[in-house]
Amino acid sequence: MTMALDREAARALDAADPLRGKRAGFALPDGVIYLNGNSLGAAPLSAAARVGRLVRDEWARDLIGSWNVHDWIGAPQRLGARIARLIGAEADEVAIADSTSVNLYKLLVAACTARPGRKTILSEPGNFPTDLYIAQGVAATLGDRTVRTVEIDRLCDAIDADTAVVLLTHVHYKSGHMLDMAAITAAAHAQGALVLWDLSHSVGALPVDLNGCAADLAVGCGYKYLNGGPGAPAFLYVARRLQAELVSPLTGWMGHDAPFAFGDDYVPATGIARFLCGTPPILAMAALEEGLAQFDDVSFDDILTKSRTLGDHFIAMVEARCAGHDLELISPRDAARRGSHVSFAHPDAYALCQALIARGVVGDFRAPDAIRFGFTPLYTSFEDIWNAVEILERVLDERAWDRSEYRVRAAVT
Template sequence: MGDPLDRDAALALDMADPLRAKRAQFALPEGVVYMNGNSLGAAPVAAASGMDRAVCVEWARDLIGSWNLHGWIRAPQRVGASIARLIGAAPDEVVVADTTSVNLFKLLVAACTHRSGRSTILTEPGNFPTDLYIAQGVAATLPGRTVRTVTADRLSEAIDDDTAVVLLTHVHYRTGAMHDMAAITAAAHARGALVLWDLSHSVGALPVDMNGCDVDLAVGCGYKYLNGGPGAPAFLYVAKRLQDQLASPLSGWMGHGTPFAFDDDYVPAQGISRFLCGTPPVLGLAALEAGVAVFDDVSPADLLAKSRALSDHFIEMVEARCAGQGLTLISPRDASRRGSHVSFAHADAYALCQALIARGVVGDFRAPDAIRFGFTPLYLGFEDIWRAVDTLATVLEERAWDRQDYKVRAAVT
């Protein structure tokens, strides 16, 4: 890409950025470069007014009538349909419900039951912990099932006739490494296995294509690049062709065909709604709906191009300006094999992260030694990342991270 960006070049790129106007749709604090949208997305300006309406008008004034009057009861399907557009799915293939963890459990149990003659959930070591933990919980609950972990380089060849389902996170939470969704899905199908993709670190930053890749099942997070608010409800995708063949073990009343008939026997709804469980989290959905609405006029190609340009320039600037300061890139260098965050290893990554936060550059630490920077194409610009690298270089040159109070770990790291 030639010489690393200087500030003027960065400003010029910002001027030419087709997503530039999106920044004004977010309520970010002054003076902060927020590179942690991959962990908790920033607040859309519309989230405050949307939530105020949900609390003060819908809940407080219209009370119980809001289930019909304000469409609360269809919010899981309505917001699901908006997310479907971002992941290459049909509107009736996605629903918002529960958490990523709970949705993983539903779909893993459904997949294992559907492939009842096969015993293995295949995944990779170092997958996001809740994916591994939930898979272990499924194996402990269903008799005769086991979780097998195989490193990414040998995954496709490890899929065999005993594999019920391949469970992978599309973009790795720590390194940003991205799997080849089409190739692994095809390999799984060739051996008769189902695939379940966790899109938590992809959706909203990179276009993904459920239907184009013939994906069976997916889950994803609402509070990262979708900017749905802390602990936002999650979503799940089930390919249309499979919906009526799969059963959710979490057969709560909202997945019933006629929930307000109050029958004693569970009869699943037709279609994606059968994967709902309890009463929808209306307030959480209101914030998530505001987050997803920001994407309405965003081109997936613009999103991807900007994600790659931001992260490519960042790597190049860091390596030019921070050479010899103990940082090692642990993300793939090739942008086409990477998601929208970049991680560097550093011997004192935790303290370094704290020092950067103290100077307004917010990345995060991931155990044991990674500092992670997220590139949200909607609200980060090129001058922002120039400033982040400038700050990083200064902190390293001054050894500003080498303070005892930066080394004391908080509850959430």
């Protein structure tokens, strides 16, 4: 069992952290302990300059010629290749496009269409809402499919000859529970089904090995651990062996084989480009590229070790110092089964979360009763989590959360 840290031990861990130099690459305001990089990653210091340069030296000066001169047109694949390294894929299997929700739609329809006799999209109850909502929309659009949800411990047994695609989030957005990608993918393949993985809470925080798991399809957010900025474009992955078989239902011109031939009839591009739809958002992609650049010289072993160690110490400190205050761990205690955030249930989780934010400890609330603390290996320090628990303990001891203003719900929680 991990021992609760004291401040000196936390500082010693920071001093020995091989990633300690990465924090200097991010804008983190003084007085804030940012434990929400799993929702919106911090801004890389280079992002503002890069976007400014793009406006000044590319858009304003070279205007439309920039699509060629500055290879704006190649951005979806160029950035996709950088993400490929983070998720165990080949460079030509990943592209940046649209939002995670839209990419879910494109790949789910493509997967269902490639498995015409199979009527079920299988997922788990409590999956991230957009995943379930998009699956429901896909079923409604196609007309002859249904969405079935089965508790995760029985899900593999529920995959059968009627399953077209299994849709799962690798690391659960609320509990932080990490699924066994290799085992679930193998179980689906044994029944002839495809699997679509949502990597939003894994990519950038943990090594992912899509090819090693023989994964079929994946999507993920650019604005969480990839630090691409609010609403950053998302990515999609299609295994090379499936690319010729699957066709996007959003047959926009950027996915056409020859967009600038301006023909009347849609012909899908070969390769990953067929999953693009419209014109790429170049300003947003420039910011995302700066987020991706933060990973250039890091080892994923170091990322994984730090993510797990931060989580283990955080749990140990909270349990040692905040006992008797109705906090219940809802994340796996075993780091090997956990992503990079830790969640606790509390009867007044919303108010508690607001009281912490008011004191500079930024986590977030997930209805109905969870408070999440995200650890971004690139910039969260051990002293951060020590300080966060110090503040949490005080807020709980003093019942400082128990104030009406902390119960006022904002639009975004």
